[in-house]
Amino acid sequence: MDQALALTALIFIVTYGLIATDRIDKTIAALLGGTAVVVVGIIDQEEAFGAIDLNVIFLLAGMMTLAAILRRTGFFQWLAIRSAKLAGGQPYRLLIVMSIVAAVLSAFLDNVTTVVLLAPVTLYLARVLRVSPVPFLVSQILASNIGGTATLIGDPPNILIGSAAGLGFLEFLVNMGPIALAILIVFILATRVLFARDMEVHDDVREAVLALDEREVLTDARLLRISLIVIGATIVGFLVATPLGLEAGTIALLGAAVLLLLSGLDVESVLREVEWPTLFFFVGLFMLVEAVVHVGIIDSLADALLDLTGGDPTVTTIGLLWLSGVASAIIDNIPYTATMIPVVQRMGAAGLPLEPLWWSLALGACLGGNATIVGASANVVVANMAGRAGHPIGFRAFLRYGLVVAVVSLVMSSVYLYGRYLI
Amino acid sequence: MSGQIRLARHTPVSACQSLLEIEPLVVHRDDDLLVVMRQAAAQPETRLIGIVDEAGVLVGVLPIVRVAESVIGRVVPEALLSDIEDADDVARFGHAIEARTAGEAMIPPASISPEATIDEAFRLMHARQLSGLYVVDTNDRPTGYLDMLELAIRYVEAIEADSSPRPG
Numbered sequence: 001m002d003q004a005l006a007l008t009a010l011i012f013i014v015t016y017g018l019i020a021t022d023r024i025d026k027t028i029a030a031l032l033g034g035t036a037v038v039v040v041g042i043i044d045q046e047e048a049f050g051a052i053d054l055n056v057i058f059l060l061a062g063m064m065t066l067a068a069i070l071r072r073t074g075f076f077q078w079l080a081i082r083s084a085k086l087a088g089g090q091p092y093r094l095l096i097v098m099s100i101v102a103a104v105l106s107a108f109l110d111n112v113t114t115v116v117l118l119a120p121v122t123l124y125l126a127r128v129l130r131v132s133p134v135p136f137l138v139s140q141i142l143a144s145n146i147g148g149t150a151t152l153i154g155d156p157p158n159i160l161i162g163s164a165a166g167l168g169f170l171e172f173l174v175n176m177g178p179i180a181l182a183i184l185i186v187f188i189l190a191t192r193v194l195f196a197r198d199m200e201v202h203d204d205v206r207e208a209v210l211a212l213d214e215r216e217v218l219t220d221a222r223l224l225r226i227s228l229i230v231i232g233a234t235i236v237g238f239l240v241a242t243p244l245g246l247e248a249g250t251i252a253l254l255g256a257a258v259l260l261l262l263s264g265l266d267v268e269s270v271l272r273e274v275e276w277p278t279l280f281f282f283v284g285l286f287m288l289v290e291a292v293v294h295v296g297i298i299d300s301l302a303d304a305l306l307d308l309t310g311g312d313p314t315v316t317t318i319g320l321l322w323l324s325g326v327a328s329a330i331i332d333n334i335p336y337t338a339t340m341i342p343v344v345q346r347m348g349a350a351g352l353p354l355e356p357l358w359w360s361l362a363l364g365a366c367l368g369g370n371a372t373i374v375g376a377s378a379n380v381v382v383a384n385m386a387g388r389a390g391h392p393i394g395f396r397a398f399l400r401y402g403l404v405v406a407v408v409s410l411v412m413s414s415v416y417l418y419g420r421y422l423i
Numbered sequence: 424m425s426g427q428i429r430l431a432r433h434t435p436v437s438a439c440q441s442l443l444e445i446e447p448l449v450v451h452r453d454d455d456l457l458v459v460m461r462q463a464a465a466q467p468e469t470r471l472i473g474i475v476d477e478a479g480v481l482v483g484v485l486p487i488v489r490v491a492e493s494v495i496g497r498v499v500p501e502a503l504l505s506d507i508e509d510a511d512d513v514a515r516f517g518h519a520i521e522a523r524t525a526g527e528a529m530i531p532p533a534s535i536s537p538e539a540t541i542d543e544a545f546r547l548m549h550a551r552q553l554s555g556l557y558v559v560d561t562n563d564r565p566t567g568y569l570d571m572l573e574l575a576i577r578y579v580e581a582i583e584a585d586s587s588p589r590p591g
Contacts (some may be wrong), residue, residue: 077504115511123517124500216501273508385510389517390527 005201006293011036011291020331021423027277028225030284037291039121050187051290052283052351055163055249061281062252063153064079065165067113067232067271069259073224074217076117079105082215084125088206091129092196095139096188098122102140103147103184107154108235111144111378119382120210123389128208133391135195138398141378141404142370146187149366150180152248153237157328157337162248165358166340167240171246172239175359183367190408194401230259279294285338293342302346314422316347317356318414326363337365348353356421371406373398431581436544439577440558447557448569449473451527452482459525460490471555473475473565474529482564483529486553491496492519493528537566541574547576554570 015033019026070076087094098118105114118140126133148154152162152172162172175206218224234255241251260267292298309316320340327336340361348354349403369376373383373395379402383393450459463472472490474483496503496519503516509577522528534557535544544556548571558567 035471071508074505079505081501081504116513118505119513120500120507120516122522123513124496124504127520209509217505219505237551381510385514386517388514390521391517 005297007040007265008042008291008295009297010376011040011042012297015288016335019335025277026332027281029286030101030281030288032284032285034287036072036407037288039044042291043287043294047294048287048290053160053163055247057279057282058249059153059159059163059252060156060413061279062234062249062254062256062272063110064261064272064278066227066234066252067109069223069263069265070109070227070231071113071117072219073221073227073228073266074219075224076114077121077217078214078224080118081212081217084086084209084212085119085214088209091131092192094125094209095136095191095195097363098136099139099188099191100184101144103143106144106147106378107150107180108231108267111148113375113380115140115144115378115382116385119385122393125209127337134386134393134397137382137386137391138393138401139191139195141376141382142402143184144378145189145370145376146184146405146409149183149363150177153252155366156334158362159248160334160337160341161358161362165344165354167358168242168319169235170242172362173239175355176362179413183412186408186412187405190405191366194404203208209358215314223265226262227259230255230262233258234380267293282338285335289338289342296324298339298342302343302350305343306347306350306352311350312353313352313356314418316352317360317417317422320344320357321360321364321413321417322410324361325368326366326372329375330366333365333369333376337361338411340365351399353421355408356417358419359421360413363417364410367409367413368406370409371399371402373404375402431577432540432542434541434577435537436535436539436558437571439544439573440537440567440571442576443468443570444536445469445506445555445568445570446575447565449475449565450525452476452524452529453477454523454525456493456523456528459485460494463487463490465497468570469555470570471533471553471557471566471568472525473557473568474525474532475565479565481532481534481557481565483526483531484533484553484557485525485529489519489528489530490549493522496520532563532591533557534563534565535569541569541577544569545571545574 011033015029016026017028034048038045039041079097079101083097084094087097102114102118119137122136122140123133126136149220150168150173152158158172161167234251237255239253241248260270310320324340344357344361347357373379373393386393445468446466448462448466450462450472450476461474470487472485472487473481474485476482492503500520503519507513507516533547533551533553535547537558548554548556555568555570557565558569560566
């Protein structure tokens with residue numbers, strides 16, 4: 001057993017090292033790690049495949065399909081132009097409105113899709129204003145990660161936690177929604193300090209904004225109407241899923257199937273836009289983490305953490321929040337969450353109240369991603385895209401804003417967790 | 424593959440580049456895009472603009488569609504916004520609306536020597552998704568322009584020669 005433990009630890013460390021350092025594609029690393037534990041006989045195929053949480057995979061696949069169809073309609077660009085017009089000729093107000101839009105959309109749709117498709121209008125307006133688009137893009141990323149924290153479907157760590165803990169959409173909304181909203185409000189207030197000095201007020205903006213015609217970017221008004229109705233119905237479905245004895249994965253797949261049917265689009269071309277690498281990344285991680293649980297590493301890790309906190313619920317919950325926040329700022333929050341879920345389950349089995357621990361893990365994993373440019377997928381994708389468009393967002397430039405927002409978010413989360421669950 | 428078509432594949436670029444007498448359109452990297460657009464409009468048969476530095480060395484190329492996108496994007500960005508679906512599209516859009524000079528809009532140079540074969544030229548055009556190439560000397564200075572249509576014409580001639588009835 002010791003040999004199996006050492007081998008599993010080695011495979012785990014090498015895999016996570018490869019993911020963290022980006023030496024090879026993270027999906028390949030996860031699949032290599034996940035299959036290696038089967039090949040060397042730590043767990044058998046049945047155990048490995050049985051560990052793949054299909055509720056998570058199908059929830060993600062369903063939501064990706066819905067987003068893939070919606071983005072064909074020009075909706076995001078339409079919404080960005082409408083928001084810009086709402087903000088009128090004030091660059092700072094534009095920053096706030098676009099950030100709120102990013103946060104709200106990210107609560108229901110994939111963060112990356114949201115920020116990427118809001119970005120072109122941002123780039124255009126910044127060009128007209130003759131100001132850097134970087135503060136606008138950074139504020140949208142930060143707001144998007146905050147908004148994604150609010151719901152079950154807003155961020156992959158929440159999907160993982162919800163499925164493992166049996167927490168539904170409504171539970172997430174009720175428990176994570178208030179703190180996400182509070183953090184968003186504080187963030188919006190803080191933008192005055194964080195970004196205002198980069199905002200040069202320019203008279204040209206009103207004219208440029210008003211000159212944009214949002215109707216021109218809508219490519220298919222019928223498809224947009226259908227998409228919004230089906231996505232709305234899917235969200236209602238998430239709300240009523242638990243009382244009906246259904247899980248979110250079924251609801252998302254049903255929504256995707258209905259929209260595919262009603263849209264009349266070529267199924268193959270839509271499904272090609274599903275992020276298959278992300279889904280296979282999850283598959284590999286589930287297999288690998290199952291082996292780590294199997295050999296007892298997770299039990300040891302949980303026991304060590306409990307020793308460290310003395311088994312005190314308050315210290316453990318707040319400690320987990322900050323540990324998750326720091327870890328997610330440095331490494332991908334998806335493998336981190338996948339690993340910590342069985343740790344939390346073990347802590348629950350040891351007698352600690354589980355609910356605050358789940359919210360602590362979710363808040364830390366989602367909000368910690370705001371601290372650095374590599375902390376979340378949306379950060380990485382937008383930084384890369386902005387660089388190619390001629391506006392590089394450097395590590396330190398992002399850190400200047402991101403670290404402040406992440407620390408304030410975690411402090412607020414600590415107070416929230418303590419006040420609501422631990423007194 | 425018949426003899427005529429095999430021979431056609433090995434036709435040197437120098438024997439093909441003047442078939443349609445399409446002149447190169449060479450501008451400097453600091454030239455204003457609006458001026459470049461006017462020059463391109465005066466010479467519509469050249470679909471790929473060559474960008475040179477002060478020494479006359481080819482430093483980039485500019486497909487005419489990119490110039491048009493940059494100019495149109497300034498006036499009606501909605502026309503470009505509606506097609507955006509992913510991060511690559513956004514980066515291209517951002518690049519298009521930012522560019523004010525030929526150097527800012529250009530992409531890496533696409534050139535070939537006059538001694539190369541048209542088979543090699545087609546492979547390069549296909550890989551870079553370009554409709555033409557700049558023919559350059561040993562110092563990378565443009566000496567001519569080869570359009571994909573000129574390649575195609577050479578192959579048409581070969582196919583026709585191959586299918587024509589043979590004497591006897």
